[in-house]
Amino acid sequence: MNKNRINGVIRAKEQLVNALAEAASQAQRTGLLPVATLPEVAVERPQNSEFGDYATSFPLKLARTAGKNPLSIAADLVKILPVDSLVADVQIAPPGFINFTFKNSWLTSQVDAILEEGEEFVHSDAGKGLKVQLEFVSANPTGPLHVGNGRGAILGNVLANVLKSAGYNVEQEYYVNDAGNQINVFSRSLYARYCQALNIEYPFPEDGYQGAYLLDLAKEIVAEEGDRFLKVPPSEAEQELGSIGINKMLDCIRKDLELLGVVFDVWFRESSLYKDGTYQKVMEILRRDGFITEREGAVWFVSTALGDDKDNVVVRGDGSPTYFASDIAYHYDKFIRRKFDRVINIWGADHQGHVSRMKAVVSALGIDPNKLNVILYQLVTLCRGQEVVRLSKRSGDIITLREVIEEVGADACRFFFLSRSADSQMDFDLELAKKQSQENPVYYVQYAHARISSILRLARQKGIDYSSGNVSLLTSEPELTLIRKMLRLGEVIEVITQTLEPHHLTYYSQDLATIFHSFYKQCRVITDDETLTKARLKLVEATRIILAKALHLMGITAPEKM
Numbered sequence: 001m002n003k004n005r006i007n008g009v010i011r012a013k014e015q016l017v018n019a020l021a022e023a024a025s026q027a028q029r030t031g032l033l034p035v036a037t038l039p040e041v042a043v044e045r046p047q048n049s050e051f052g053d054y055a056t057s058f059p060l061k062l063a064r065t066a067g068k069n070p071l072s073i074a075a076d077l078v079k080i081l082p083v084d085s086l087v088a089d090v091q092i093a094p095p096g097f098i099n100f101t102f103k104n105s106w107l108t109s110q111v112d113a114i115l116e117e118g119e120e121f122v123h124s125d126a127g128k129g130l131k132v133q134l135e136f137v138s139a140n141p142t143g144p145l146h147v148g149n150g151r152g153a154i155l156g157n158v159l160a161n162v163l164k165s166a167g168y169n170v171e172q173e174y175y176v177n178d179a180g181n182q183i184n185v186f187s188r189s190l191y192a193r194y195c196q197a198l199n200i201e202y203p204f205p206e207d208g209y210q211g212a213y214l215l216d217l218a219k220e221i222v223a224e225e226g227d228r229f230l231k232v233p234p235s236e237a238e239q240e241l242g243s244i245g246i247n248k249m250l251d252c253i254r255k256d257l258e259l260l261g262v263v264f265d266v267w268f269r270e271s272s273l274y275k276d277g278t279y280q281k282v283m284e285i286l287r288r289d290g291f292i293t294e295r296e297g298a299v300w301f302v303s304t305a306l307g308d309d310k311d312n313v314v315v316r317g318d319g320s321p322t323y324f325a326s327d328i329a330y331h332y333d334k335f336i337r338r339k340f341d342r343v344i345n346i347w348g349a350d351h352q353g354h355v356s357r358m359k360a361v362v363s364a365l366g367i368d369p370n371k372l373n374v375i376l377y378q379l380v381t382l383c384r385g386q387e388v389v390r391l392s393k394r395s396g397d398i399i400t401l402r403e404v405i406e407e408v409g410a411d412a413c414r415f416f417f418l419s420r421s422a423d424s425q426m427d428f429d430l431e432l433a434k435k436q437s438q439e440n441p442v443y444y445v446q447y448a449h450a451r452i453s454s455i456l457r458l459a460r461q462k463g464i465d466y467s468s469g470n471v472s473l474l475t476s477e478p479e480l481t482l483i484r485k486m487l488r489l490g491e492v493i494e495v496i497t498q499t500l501e502p503h504h505l506t507y508y509s510q511d512l513a514t515i516f517h518s519f520y521k522q523c524r525v526i527t528d529d530e531t532l533t534k535a536r537l538k539l540v541e542a543t544r545i546i547l548a549k550a551l552h553l554m555g556i557t558a559p560e561k562m
Helices: 008-029 058-066 070-080 104-122 147-165 181-197 212-225 234-259 271-275 278-288 323-337 349-364 401-408 410-418 430-434 441-461 477-499 504-522 530-553
Strands: 054-056 087-093 097-102 131-135 169-176 266-269 292-295 298-301 312-315 342-348 372-377 380-384 426-429
Touching: 008 054, 008 058, 008 070, 008 097, 008 477, 058 070, 058 097, 070 087, 070 097, 097 104, 104 477, 104 530, 131 147, 147 169, 147 342, 147 372, 147 380, 147 401, 147 410, 147 477, 147 530, 181 212, 181 234, 212 234, 234 401, 266 271, 271 278, 271 323, 278 292, 278 323, 298 349, 312 323, 323 342, 323 349, 342 349, 349 372, 380 430, 401 410, 401 430, 410 426, 410 430, 410 441, 410 504, 426 430, 441 504, 441 530, 477 504, 477 530, 504 530
Parallel strands: 131 169, 131 342, 169 266, 342 372, 380 426
Antiparallel strands: 054 097, 087 097, 292 298, 298 312
16 A cells, blocks of 8 residues: 555545635735635535535635625635646535536546555555554453443444554554452352352352353363362462453453454453552552542542542552552553553443543543543344343343354344444344345345446456456446445545544445445446446446445455355
């Protein structure tokens, strides 16, 4: 990939922005506009395609300082705007818009550009190699992953794919909560189940983990280790069993995520923050800088000094650090030790109250809090049609992520988890996810790719070499509409890098599939007209590349047959 390139349509936007800025500067030099600081120039897609490919409200912004009618300003700018190979038509629209329509020749030339560059056509170096850490899932290793964890996994993984394509240096990380009270509870619970597996009566902790998976885990350890943990004091046995159990649960979690196509670069252990002195160091820094106080028998972080609505306990009265204390040390490690330029945490919506205090901590450490982004995702409800599914058929317990993957497949899981914005609650219809029909959105998109592949196979079977196809022949409305939609993927990527909302890819891929199916109905590809056939085969191949890229960004396979 040419690291200095910008994908075609983004470059076209920049050309329009630069042309408008230059026209305004020239208008100032010639007295058509008063000399003043120019407002930012922006061009956007109009909601109605009848208004062209792009529109700008720049004249309306200029009117505020110029004291002139925005339509008059628009007319002056249009007279000055350079006419080049990009724009076919420029129109002025009330109350002060300028609308631009690309030349057909420019649009069709992008087909050859896509064929030349492949999926890298939509790549850019916008991120300039900035070091970004994406931390997501990070479920406690005290049980199997559930469906909600799957949603966080796909949000993080797809966002990582998009940021990488935009030139960011991305590291995907799982934060392993292997310290604190929940690990102690897990260890006691596992010891009780271990005893039961050996037919030894032992009281189960009142606050213990009840899942059937824990008895299975205990039986597995008995098969490997025998009864040796009955020969040491319970406290010692609990600690060693807990360590074995946590590692086994992590192995299970890792395998579940791999089934979903999610592989982490780093598995970071919370316990390491205490072993290597990071926790002690960051507490000393905060105490030195006046952000730590002691009252009511506990140690507090003075969040209110940084705009939070209340102070927060970091060390309890019994001397044990809170989860918040671990998170302080963890984010010190992220920003100060490992020097990430940007950190993105993807958390369940139940962590909403944790966001402001983490921003306060980052600020207290001398880091711009805007470098920390937190995405909160809402709950997932499993259903079969209209019926809500709450319990596993297999265990009568919670439905695990693995069960859902096994039932509907990784591709459907990924698409459905991604199909709504993170802040929207979602219903995951298991029956719909399994349907092999156009009702199922992931099937619909993949079928478009398979149909395209079948057309290209037929061309190969007929011995048609379309490498010399003349794309300037692609002048019909269905052809140009398809090209325009293909070119939107670069913009979708740009929007996602700015908003951190990867769900836009699902809508884009469905739209592109719909437009391709429409083109296919209206424009026969392989015909007796050899020159038109070759041109359309180029268009079909370019569509395959872009649709495959959209699927690959979502981590979904692009099948050639269905």
